[in-house]
Amino acid sequence: MKKIDVTEAIFAIKKEKNLSWESIAKATGMTDVWITSACLGMNSCSEDVADKLVAFLGLSAEAKSALMEYPTKTWDHVIPQDPLIYRLYEVVGVYGPTLKEVIQEKFGDGIMSAIDFSMTVDKEENPKGDRVILTLNGKFLPYKSW
Amino acid sequence: MKKIDVTEAIFAIKKEKNLSWESIAKATGMTDVWITSACLGMNSCSEDVADKLVAFLGLSAEAKSALMEYPTKTWDHVIPQDPLIYRLYEVVGVYGPTLKEVIQEKFGDGIMSAIDFSMTVDKEENPKGDRVILTLNGKFLPYKSW
Amino acid sequence: MKKIDVTEAIFAIKKEKNLSWESIAKATGMTDVWITSACLGMNSCSEDVADKLVAFLGLSAEAKSALMEYPTKTWDHVIPQDPLIYRLYEVVGVYGPTLKEVIQEKFGDGIMSAIDFSMTVDKEENPKGDRVILTLNGKFLPYKSW
Amino acid sequence: MKKIDVTEAIFAIKKEKNLSWESIAKATGMTDVWITSACLGMNSCSEDVADKLVAFLGLSAEAKSALMEYPTKTWDHVIPQDPLIYRLYEVVGVYGPTLKEVIQEKFGDGIMSAIDFSMTVDKEENPKGDRVILTLNGKFLPYKSW
Amino acid sequence: MKKIDVTEAIFAIKKEKNLSWESIAKATGMTDVWITSACLGMNSCSEDVADKLVAFLGLSAEAKSALMEYPTKTWDHVIPQDPLIYRLYEVVGVYGPTLKEVIQEKFGDGIMSAIDFSMTVDKEENPKGDRVILTLNGKFLPYKSW
Amino acid sequence: MKKIDVTEAIFAIKKEKNLSWESIAKATGMTDVWITSACLGMNSCSEDVADKLVAFLGLSAEAKSALMEYPTKTWDHVIPQDPLIYRLYEVVGVYGPTLKEVIQEKFGDGIMSAIDFSMTVDKEENPKGDRVILTLNGKFLPYKSW
Amino acid sequence: MKKIDVTEAIFAIKKEKNLSWESIAKATGMTDVWITSACLGMNSCSEDVADKLVAFLGLSAEAKSALMEYPTKTWDHVIPQDPLIYRLYEVVGVYGPTLKEVIQEKFGDGIMSAIDFSMTVDKEENPKGDRVILTLNGKFLPYKSW
Amino acid sequence: MKKIDVTEAIFAIKKEKNLSWESIAKATGMTDVWITSACLGMNSCSEDVADKLVAFLGLSAEAKSALMEYPTKTWDHVIPQDPLIYRLYEVVGVYGPTLKEVIQEKFGDGIMSAIDFSMTVDKEENPKGDRVILTLNGKFLPYKSW
Amino acid sequence: MKKIDVTEAIFAIKKEKNLSWESIAKATGMTDVWITSACLGMNSCSEDVADKLVAFLGLSAEAKSALMEYPTKTWDHVIPQDPLIYRLYEVVGVYGPTLKEVIQEKFGDGIMSAIDFSMTVDKEENPKGDRVILTLNGKFLPYKSW
Amino acid sequence: MKKIDVTEAIFAIKKEKNLSWESIAKATGMTDVWITSACLGMNSCSEDVADKLVAFLGLSAEAKSALMEYPTKTWDHVIPQDPLIYRLYEVVGVYGPTLKEVIQEKFGDGIMSAIDFSMTVDKEENPKGDRVILTLNGKFLPYKSW
Known part of the structure; x- marks a missing residue:
């Protein structure tokens, strides 16, 4: 069972039981953004979170293992096409040098x-x-010289 | 005088007078992010803001006109390369479907x-x-059907 | 059942029953352009429209659910190839700066x-x-400054 | 004098005299969209229109000749970046197959x-x-078989 | 049955019966270039031609319907690779501005x-x-101004 | 003097003297397509043709030498954009496998x-x-096996 | 049976019988480079060669037919990635203008x-x-003028 | 003086003195292919070769230094366009896996x-x-394991 | 059985038996980096190493043969996307000319x-x-002149 | 004075005075790799290092300021072409998933x-x-969950 299979299983259960990401977040003690990314296969769960997710959704033991695997993070479109995601890309393009x-x-x-x-x-x-x-919170990393 | 020329003039003055974007923001009554983007040619100033900017930095009348022009917003690298900007692109790639x-x-x-x-x-x-x-604040636009 | 499956089902029924997009539009109370885009999986139906579409075409309950899902809007060719669609791309290339x-x-x-x-x-x-x-009708959105 | 030089000259005069595309359209008897595209070098003027444009803006004889030349129509970004133009590209991507x-x-x-x-x-x-x-009006061309 | 399936069926029959495109052209009353393009799914047949093609090759009724569908014309390699087709691309690259x-x-x-x-x-x-x-024969379309 | 400089010189003289490619073709004894391609720097002239071209247009001796040089044949847009040239590219895309x-x-x-x-x-x-x-006439080259 | 299927069959037999390309070349009377390219689907066999290849490897009659078909020559990576093939691409990049x-x-x-x-x-x-x-031997083709 | 400037100087002298690459090769004791690549800036000369080249062509002392610099080897078109160079690229595409x-x-x-x-x-x-x-002669490098 | 199938088999066994790459390295007498690359299909094993790997993991005889095959080394994303791999690409981009x-x-x-x-x-x-x-150790190869 | 100008100045002085990167590294107290990257404009100097570099090479005060600016790190070829840099890219392609x-x-x-x-x-x-x-030494950054 691969991460993509777990993702499909979660979507099916979520639809069947009419669950929200918010409820999944609460059940696992994580934020909605993070748990969604883990369900989409873009982050790995700790064993504790995987246990809660499996219990809440009724997933298999094999799914737990896949949820804990370290993901390979890739995406399909170098320039995103869905309008919601493209607008974020546009913000990076337009405001990138400003943010720098x-x-x-x-x-x-x-x-x-x-x-x-x-x-x-x-x-x-x-x-x-x-x-x-939308709030992004990232550690500042200064360039090292050597 | 084009927007790019005004940008170069502003960088030269900013360096010479040792100004910060923060001080330019205060002098114009705008935020640092927005006024920086306008100085980089990615937004157009209202006449009032242009006047304040020209006065504060000692720019020419021609610069005022260029600052008020509506920009054509383009960027050089379809996939950004500078690490600070690339990390934002990576966030869009990794978390785009999650945010959706x-x-x-x-x-x-x-x-x-x-x-x-x-x-x-x-x-x-x-x-x-x-x-x-980093906080992004955008109006939600629902899809229209017709 | 995914949107793509509903699209295939609709095409099969439409051919079998010799229906037109126009008749589907009338049955659902929407325009031909919008209902076609929803049938192609590029827009989500309200429950009311989904009900009418399912009733008119004889689709399954699962199809109704898929029709109401929010689509991820993507396309295959960054530069379109089919001549009908390419001509529209060409209009954007040739007249884009003019329209701006x-x-x-x-x-x-x-x-x-x-x-x-x-x-x-x-x-x-x-x-x-x-x-x-071809008439496009879009709300004008002024750039915000802050 | 090339078309690009005429375009720059027209922008300078338009700014200096504070003219609108609408006024240029009226002076030449063409629509604002078409005359703007001609001024941007994307269409060729008939001698009559070129004469009126040269007279109204005070352009040189060499400019008239350049305005009458047949343009090579090219654009810089295969996927447009400026938000106003990108939105049109997005419409082609999202609605292209629907329009077909x-x-x-x-x-x-x-x-x-x-x-x-x-x-x-x-x-x-x-x-x-x-x-x-935005209204596009194009002749329908049926495919020929032979 | 999609156009691609009809194409595969035609190739199989053509090989089995050792037919030439020329004979298929004669049987349908079209030229070899056009009927080949229709068999490859790049043009739609009129009912009359579809009938003759189905009769000559012994295709199914469903194939007739697919042959009459309007094709979506796309190709795999933006720059063709097969030497026969690349040479044509090269001619367009080398002589395109000359032909203009x-x-x-x-x-x-x-x-x-x-x-x-x-x-x-x-x-x-x-x-x-x-x-x-190789002889190309296309109607000249003058640019319209408006 | 490079080929590109000769091309610019020829365009200037052609415009000034109001010459056609047809007249240049006649003066050199070549076809209009070929001589145009040579003037655009995409073919090399024999000494005889270069002499006639230099004499007819009043070019310099250095231009003659550049006209006789062997060109490096390159083009700007991997997918052409000007509509006249794009249509030829489209023909190659749509009909390439048919022609094969x-x-x-x-x-x-x-x-x-x-x-x-x-x-x-x-x-x-x-x-x-x-x-x-448009008539293309090329020698058939059979693949060699060895 | 398509060329790709024949290629897979040949690889399986070659491995099972522990054959070399050299032995296949000898059995068919062709060079190892050419017969390998034909087995990889990049050249068509004459009937004589196809007969020998089928006999030597124990292929089916359908395979013979596929080996004689004219191939469509395409490759996956516009810039090759496997180091052995990339080095050849690099030679073309570095020495291409020198060879010209x-x-x-x-x-x-x-x-x-x-x-x-x-x-x-x-x-x-x-x-x-x-x-x-590695020795390449190609006929010199002079450019024609007309 | 950069390598590109030396290349231009060499081309000018070669044309003026009507020299061949063959004669330059003989004067430097290198092959025509290698010395041409060095003159095109794609290889660095030893001091001895640089001295002979400078003496034979009458180049400056500064040119000698540039000829001895280690080049950065880059090329303009990821897929070459000039027909002579493209054919070599095509050979790599068609025969790359065969050569492997x-x-x-x-x-x-x-x-x-x-x-x-x-x-x-x-x-x-x-x-x-x-x-x-065309004969390529390269050392075989076995992959190392460790 | 292809290299990709062996890779999948190894991952399944490694997970089931809870093995580390380090333990696989020890069992085969190779380093963890090299044996991992061989398991991922990017290097070929000597018979001795293949025997040890097959014995340690309990793979089939067919797997041994696939492990010994010479790989075709390709990768999916021309610009890597997974953050761990992208950072290495970024190092090559930022420091490539420095390393040269x-x-x-x-x-x-x-x-x-x-x-x-x-x-x-x-x-x-x-x-x-x-x-x-991360330590890379590669033989220095001086350019040959000839 | 921009970073690129300082880079050109440093290369000129380095050549004239016959200096090595090693000697520049010693004079500034940094490693050869880092100081080279700073001289190539890919890192910013502290004031102390900038002072030493300016003193050792005899650069202007304006150069000091440019050396201290924060660079925008970009590179020209998305896939590097120079063989020394390409080999590093190839290592990332071939061994990236292994390193992960x-x-x-x-x-x-x-x-x-x-x-x-x-x-x-x-x-x-x-x-x-x-x-x-070549030794790369980077801090391990664990993914955060939230």
Whole structure:
């Protein structure tokens, strides 16, 4: 059983039982963003989280093992096509050099880690149209010289 | 005078006068992220902001006009190469489908606008290494059917 | 049952019963362009539309569920190859900067939404050869500054 | 003098005299979309239109000749990047196969010409946000068999 | 039954019965180039031609229907690799701008249609080596201004 | 003086003297297609043709030498963009496998040479719209086995 | 049975019977390079060679027919990745313009045919390390003018 | 003075003095292929060869230094376009896996070096058309295991 | 049985028996890096190593044969996507020209072989975070002139 | 003065004074790899290092400032072409998944940092040919879950 098979199994159960990612997050004690990424095969679960996920969804023992495997993280479209994902790519294209200027002014020469990293999605209600609040939180890593 | 020329002029003055993006932001009443993007030619200034920017930096009248022009937003590398910007691209690749799941669960079928959109960069001090907090705030746009 | 399976089922039924997109549109109360895009898996149906579509075509309950799922919108050829679709791509290449000039002169700095958006196809009879009238209708979204 | 030089000259004059594409369209008797495309070097002017354009803008005789030359129509980014133009590309990607279905159902096997073709941009005022109405009008060309 | 299945069926029958494209052309009253393209799924047959083809080759009724469907015309290699096809691509690369000069000098600003179009292949016997004569015949389409 | 400089010089003289490619062809005793390709730097002239071309256009001695040099044949867009040239590319994409079938049925396993090759453009007057007749004539080269 | 199936059958038999390409070459009277390319589906066999190959390897009658078919020559990686093949690509990249200079100095304006072409691989024993001797032999084709 | 400048200087002198690569090869004691590649900036000369080249062509002392620099070997077109060079690329595409089979059968698991490597071009006169004989000679490098 | 099948079999056994690459390395007398690459199908085993691997893991005789086959080395993503592998690609991009300067200063004009090559991974414990020590060891190959 | 200008100045001085990267490394107290990367514009110098570099090479005050700027790290060829750099790319392609297996077995789920990173080049003398020893040393970064 590979991660992709677990992902398909989770989607089927989630649909059948009419579950939300939020409920899966609560059952596992993780955030909705992180547990979704693990269910999509893009992060590995600790044994504790895998146990909870398997118990909550009624997955097999083999699924637990696959959930704990370290993923190979790849994606299909070098330039994303789905509009929701493309808009994020566009933000990176349009604001990338701006973020480099502002982050490096505040922190020095280095980068924001995408590994020692977390992210949340929040909903801000607004009469003119609700707003998506996406917060990325990454450790600043200064370049080493030697 | 084109936007690219204004950008070069601003970088020269900024270096000579040892200014920060933060001080330029304060002088114009905008955030550091937005005013930096405008100085890099990726957003157009209102006349009021252009006036303040020209006054603060000592730019020419022609520069004011270029700052107010509507930009054509393009970038050089379809896959970014600078590590700071690449890490953001990687986040979009690794977490794009996750964000689609989570955002659409919370909001319905639609996207986060990259136009009715703002973004901030904050510094979270942390003894294990300071953290970059990047917050994207975009209006949710539901798909229309007809 | 995935969206792609529903699409194949719809094509089979449509051929067998010799139905037109126009008749499917009428049965569902939507336009031919939109209902075709939903049948091709590029838009999600509301429950009401899904019910009508399922009833009219004699689809399964599982198909209804798939029709209501939020689609991931992707396409195969970054540069389209089929001549009908390529000509539209060519129009975007040849006239893209022109449309940017004209739209932004009329509306200010911003874009035409592809989300809060509709489109129709009409036939204009003409002795020198009938003409295709394609009308795109998108909300103007002004760039936000912050 | 090449077309690109004429384009730069026109932009400079347009800015200096604070002209709109609409006024240039009126002076030449063409639509704003078409005359803008000609000024951007993407269409060739008839002698009559070139004369009017040269007269209205105060261009040189050499410019007239360049305006009448047949253009080589090329574009820089195979996938457009500026958000206004990208949205049109996205519409082609998302709705291309839908348009093929609907147009060919109405007209038979063939395409919409991008040569025997015209296009207009209109503004529809709307309290929820004005709307861009983009109308493409192309001759239907049936495939020939032989 | 899809066009690709009909193509495979035709190749199998053609091999089994040792038929030539020329004989298939004669039986259907079309040219060898056109009927071959239809058999390869790149053009749609009229009912009359489909009937003759089905009769001559002994195809199924379902094949007739597939032969009459409007094809989606795509190809695998953006730059062709098979030497016979690459040489044609090379001719377009090397002589494309030349053909633009010569055609537009003879006809004015416009293009040769690839839709209102036919093509033949002839053999010219020659003691130094026979020659392939490829003749493309396309309607000239002048650019419209508006 | 490089080939590209000669090309620019020829275009300038051709425009100034209002010459056609047809007249240049006659003056050099070559066809319009070939002489145009040589003027565009895509073929090398024999000394005799170079002499006639230099004499007819009033080019320099250095230009003669450049015209006789063996060209490096390259093109800018792997997929052509100008509509006139793209249509030819589309023909290769749509009909490439068809031509392979038909040519190899008539000639055996091999290709049509693009080197031992000539091409002509003719105009066929037609009340429904004149037609471009493009004739490619290439030596058939059978594959060798060894 | 397609060429790819014959290739798989040949590899299976070759492994089972522990045959070398050299022995297959001897049995068919062709060189090892050519017969290997034919077994890999990149060249078509004459009936005589196909008969010998079928007899020597114990292939089916259907395989004989597939071996005689004219191949469509394509390859998977536009830039080869396997180190042995990449080194050849690198030689073309590094020495391509050099070969053009030297070949055209010796032969005039033209190319080396890849169709009227043969190639051999030899082993030169050498105490410092054996050497691969790869010899390409192609007919020189002069460019035609017309 | 960079390698590219030396290359241009050499081409100018070679044309002015009507020299051949063969004569340059003789004057330097190297083969025509190698010395041409060094003149094109794709190999570095030993001091001895640089001295002979400078003396024979009348180059500057600065050119000698540039000729001795270690080159960065790059090329413009990932898929070559000039027909002479493309045919070599096609040979690598069509025969690459064949050469891997034959070389590894003769030598074991490893590659032919493109560094400990030489190449010659010879002319074989032939009444049916002269032939280009291209000989590559590279050290076999076995893969190491560890 | 192909190399890919052996790889899948090895992963299944390794998981079932809870083996490490380190233990597989010890059982075969090779390093962990090399034996892992052989298990992933990127190197060929000598008969001795294949015997040990088959014995230790309980593989079939057919697997032994596949392990000894010479691999075709290819990879899926021209630009790697998994973060661990991408960082190595980034190092090549950022430091490639630096390594060329430093290696060629120490060794002369030439390259580091990737064939006569070995590599090790070590762990350096460090209170601030353990460090990965990756050591590449390749024979220097000087360019040959001829 | 931009980083690229400082790089050119350093190369000119280095050549004129016949300096090695090793001597520049000693004068600045950094390793040869790191100081070379800084001179090539791929790392930023601390003020102390910039002072020493400026003093040792006799650079301008403006150069010091440019050396201290934070670089934008980009490279020209997505797949490197120079053989020395390509071999490193090939190692990443061939051994990337192997390194992922081995590193993650030793360290857990995470990556080797390319930011908190150093690298050295050593020469191992060897009678069969000297060997390049390239050592990469990067902090292990475990993936965070949240």
